[in-house]
Each structure stands twice: as structure tokens, then as C-alpha cells.
Amino acid sequence: MTRTPFDSTVRGEDEPPSAPGTRPATFQEIWESFDRAAVGHAHAKLNLAGAVHAYVSHVEVRPPTILIRGPHGVGKTLLARTAGTATTRPFQIVTGLDEMMVLAAAPPRQRTIVLADAIDLADIGVEELDVWIDDVIQSGALIIATAADTSDARLPDLFDDTTDLSALSESELEEVVTHPASRLEQAKVVAARMGITIVIHPEAKKLLASTAFASGEGAALIDRALSHLAPILVGLPKQDCIIDRRLAEVLLRQAAG
Structure with missing residues (x-):
């Protein structure tokens, strides 16, 4: 495929990629x-x-x-x-x-x-x-x-x-469950505002990861499953929300649609 040479004047010194007045990120x-x-x-x-x-x-x-x-x-x-x-x-x-x-x-x-x-x-x-x-x-x-x-x-x-990128391993998918940017961590922030603490058991985390790995959907399945936490939180009194293996199975069934 032949490309026309890029015009280097498209981005001059008046249009830096970093925000005006700031140094470029290292x-x-x-x-x-x-x-x-x-x-x-x-x-x-x-x-x-x-x-x-x-x-x-x-x-x-x-x-x-x-x-x-x-x-x-x-x-x-x-x-x-x-x-x-x-x-x-x-x-x-x-x-x-x-x-x-x-x-x-x-x-x-x-x-x-x-x-x-x-x-x-x-x-x-x-x-x-x-x-x-x-x-x-x-x-x-x-x-x-x-x-x-x-x-x-x-x-x-x-x-x-x-x-x-290669597929994530089961152990990496376990990391995805509790990653700082994960759906679970987002739910924890919302729950805290409602006076609820979310706790996930190790066996629930393993089940989410192993199911995501076996399905071939990876982190997408974990994200979809944990997105179903929101309606559960709404119905809870101000107490801990325990994500055990049983609740993880429910979330995975809902994610499967």
C-alpha cells in the first residue's frame, strides 16, 4: 500500500500533544x-x-x-x-x-x-x-x-x-476481579455511600476467574457479571454485602443472560 508522505506542518509548536503550560509526561x-x-x-x-x-x-x-x-x-x-x-x-x-x-x-x-x-x-x-x-x-x-x-x-x-495481546491466565483474571479500576471497586465506592461494605470471598473470586477463562470471554465476562451487583445493593439494608460462591454463581448466570 502506498501512502502520501505525512505533512509535518499538521502539528506545529502551537499544537503540542501535551496540555498547554505543562511538561510532557515522562x-x-x-x-x-x-x-x-x-x-x-x-x-x-x-x-x-x-x-x-x-x-x-x-x-x-x-x-x-x-x-x-x-x-x-x-x-x-x-x-x-x-x-x-x-x-x-x-x-x-x-x-x-x-x-x-x-x-x-x-x-x-x-x-x-x-x-x-x-x-x-x-x-x-x-x-x-x-x-x-x-x-x-x-x-x-x-x-x-x-x-x-x-x-x-x-x-x-x-x-x-x-x-x-494474549489471553489472560486464570490467575491474571483473579487480579482483574479486584483491580483498582474494576467493576467491583466501582461498586464498593457506591456501596460505601449507602453505608454498605462489599466483601468478596476467595472462592467467589476464583469462580469468576475460572468461568471467565473457560468461556473465552476473559475480563469482559467478569465485568458483565459484577455489573449485576447494583440492583442487589439497592435492596440491602445497611450491612455487609458478602460475595460468596453462591452469589458469584447468581451473577454469572445473570451475565450469561
Whole structure:
């Protein structure tokens, strides 16, 4: 695929990637933001942090175009969102064939364009990506694309860098359950305002992780299951909410729909 050379005047000194009046984030700070965002993927986080740091520190004039590939529920969108935050770009999830409407709606260089997990490359083929990505790259947009399909060898040719994520292990999925950014931790904050303390038993955490691993849905299933805590909290008196194995089974059944 042939690309027209990027116009380096798109982003001049009057349009830095970091917020006006602030110093660019260091590599360590950017890496730590990726490390806080998602469990696992140590090597991928280093690669992403390096690409983002090169841009925010003006080593690279052109915003990076990065493809993050991997199975469902491994943290692709979390890492993409973090990349957008690190470059102070708005985060925009683009699903299905909506990307053309999004690109037409606003100057691409004001957005982070993300192809979310919902996209199946069987539905939005490499040819369609090829149609729009050149124009967006030349306009100065930061592109972080996520895709579950890792089999098409042609796809990385559209991007500066490709980061492949592997499925999370059961032990890593246990970490996901109680990760500071998890649905459970969010529920704990809401519950505390209601005078309720949420406690999760180790066997419940193991069940959530093992079921998520076996299903192939990974962290997505855990997030969906724990989202069903909210209506349970509403019906509780001001007391502890104990997530034991039995309640975990209920949450998983509800998540299965």
C-alpha cells in the first residue's frame, strides 16, 4: 500500500500533544498509566508507552498509528483509552461501519479513533480499513485500532506498530476481579455511600476467574457479571454485602443472560 508522505506542518509548536503550560509526561509516568489501566501484558505496555512517549516528547512529529490485537476481554480498549489520555486526545470508540460518519463529523486530529472490540474483521475488511486510514493518518490523527482477529497478515501494514495481546491466565483474571479500576471497586465506592461494605470471598473470586477463562470471554465476562451487583445493593439494608460462591454463581448466570 502506498501512502502520501505525512505533512509535518499538521502539528506545529502551537499544537503540542501535551496540555498547554505543562511538561510532557515522562516514559515512566506513561508506562505507569498503562500498568494501572489493565492487568498483564508487560511487554505490550512497554511498547505502547515507548510509542506514546516518543510523540508527546516531540521525538516523533507524526502521531503514532498502533494496532492492538488479541482475543476478547484482554484489555485492548482499556489500553487504547489510556493511550488517548496520555496524549490528551479525546477518546472516541468507533464500532461497526460507523467510522466513516465519525471521521466526517469532526476534524480527525481532534480525536482518538478506536475500533472497539465489537468490530469483527469479517464485517469490516482490511480493504475498508485501507479506504479511510490513509486520509486520517495524513490529517494528524492518533490511531489506536483494536481487533480480535490476529490472523490477517496484511493488517499490520496499515499501521506503524502492532501489539499482540494474549489471553489472560486464570490467575491474571483473579487480579482483574479486584483491580483498582474494576467493576467491583466501582461498586464498593457506591456501596460505601449507602453505608454498605462489599466483601468478596476467595472462592467467589476464583469462580469468576475460572468461568471467565473457560468461556473465552476473559475480563469482559467478569465485568458483565459484577455489573449485576447494583440492583442487589439497592435492596440491602445497611450491612455487609458478602460475595460468596453462591452469589458469584447468581451473577454469572445473570451475565450469561
